[in-house]
Amino acid sequence: MTSQLRLGRLLGSAEMARAFTVAVLVAVFGSFAIERMSSPVTLATVVAVLCVLGAGILWVRREELSPLRIAPSSLIAFLGWAIVSLAWSTDKSDTIAGWLALLGFAFLAITVGHIRDTLQTVRALGDALRVLLGVSLGMEILSGILFDLPFTFLGIQGNLAIGGPVQGIFGSRNMLGFVVVIALITFVIEWRSQSLSAQVAIPSIALGVLLAFLSASPTVLVLAVAVGVVAVALTIVRHTPSDRRSIVQWVLGVLVALALTAAFALRHPIIALLDAGSDFSIRASLWNTILDFSALRPIQGWGWFGPWARGEFPFTYINFQLDDHHQSALNAYFDVLLQLGWAGLVLFLLLGGVATVRSWLVASARRSVVYAWTPLMLVTLAVDSMFESFTLVGAGWFMLVLCALRAGQSRSWRESIDAANTGVIPTLRAEG
Known part of the structure; x- marks a missing residue:
C-alpha cells in the first residue's frame, strides 16, 4: 500500500509532469532520428511506453479532469x-x-494538454527544440565540414560547406524548415512572455534563423x-x-x-x-x-x-x-x-x-x-x-x-455543461 501511495504521488507530481512533457516532445520531434538510428519497432515501443506512462498520470489526476473535456x-x-x-x-x-500511430500521438498530445498549461507547454517545447536544433546543427557540422561525409543513416547529405540545403535530424529540408518555424514562434513567445532571458532567447532565435536559411526550403x-x-x-x-x-x-x-x-x-x-x-x-x-x-x-x-x-x-x-x-x-x-x-x-x-x-x-x-x-x-x-x-x-x-x-x-x-453541473458560469x- 505504501509503494502504491508513493507511485501515485510520483505520477501526480509537478516534477513528473514536467519531465514527461519534455520526454514526449523530444521523442515526437526526434521520431525520424529514433527510427533511423534503431528501427520503427523501437519508435513504436517508445511511443507505447510513453502512452502507458501518460495513462497512469491521467489516472492519478482523474479528479482534476472532466470526462466531457478529455478530447475535442x-x-x-x-x-x-x-x-x-x-x-x-x-x-x-x-x-x-496507421490508425494506432494516429491514436498514440494524439493520446500523448491529450496527456500533455491536460497536465501542462499553455506557458508550461511553450517552455517545454522551447527547451526540447533548442536541444534538437542544436544537435541538428552539430551533426551537419560533423558531416559537411569535419568529416566531409554524408550521414546516410540520418538522411544528412553533408552540404553545409556549400551553404546547404541541410536536413538536420528531421529527414528532409522541408521538415527542418517546418520545425524551425515552430521553434521560432515558440522562442519569440517565450521571450515576450518573459519566461526566457535575452541571453538564451537571442541565441535560440539566431540558431533558428540560421537553420531556416540553410534549409533552403521554399515553404519556410x-x-x-x-x-x-x-x-x-x-x-x-x-x-x-x-x-x-x-x-x-x-x-x-x-x-x-x-x-x-x-x-x-x-x-x-x-x-x-x-x-x-x-x-x-x-x-x-x-x-x-x-x-x-x-x-x-x-x-x-x-x-x-x-x-x-x-x-x-x-x-x-x-x-x-x-x-x-x-x-x-x-x-x-x-x-x-x-x-x-x-x-x-x-x-x-x-x-x-x-x-x-x-x-x-x-x-x-x-x-x-x-x-x-x-x-x-x-x-x-x-x-x-x-x-x-x-x-x-x-x-x-x-x-x-x-x-x-x-x-x-x-x-x-462542454464548459456550459460543466457549468450546469457545478453551478459556475464560465x-x-x-x-x-
Missing part, C-alpha cells in the same frame, strides 16, 4: 472515421497500424510571411478596445478573403518569384492524379494508411503513373481526401478550423502574449498542410491535436 469531439469523430475505413481498406493490417518563406501577417493582425485586434473589436475582426476577415483571392489569381507570378516552378509542377501533377482516384471513391476514400504504404493500391499505381516514388500527397488535405474521402476531409477541416477560431478569439481577448502561441501554431500547420502532409503524422499531428485541445479548454460547449473576460 471533432478529433474523436476524425479518429472514428479513420478506424471505420478499415471496412473498405485495401490492407487491413496497414490501416490498423511562405510560412514566415503567413505567420508574420497573422501576428500583425492579431496584434491589431489585441490592442483594439473591446467595444470595437468585433468590427475589426470582420474587416480583417474580409481582407483575408481578398488576399486569398488575389494570391490565387497571381499564383503563377508568385511561384516564379519563389523559384519553385518545377517543384510546384510536380505537386500539381500529383494532385491531379489524386483527384482522379478520389473520384472513384469520393465519400469514403480508399482507407486510412497515413504515410503511403509500399505496394498498396492506389498509392503504388499513382507513383507508377507519375514515374515517381512519393510517400505522401505532399498536401495534407489531398491526402485526407484520397484516404478518407470528402467525409474525412470535412472532419479534418472542422478539427483545425474550429480550433483556429476558438484560439483566435481567446488570444484576442486575453492580454498575455502566451495566448497568441496557439493560433500562430494552427496557422503554421494550416499553411504547411498545403505543401506537405506533415500535419497527418508525427510531430505535425501531435501539434494539431495539442492546439485543438488547448483551444477547446478555453472556449467549448466566462472569457475581455482584457484591454
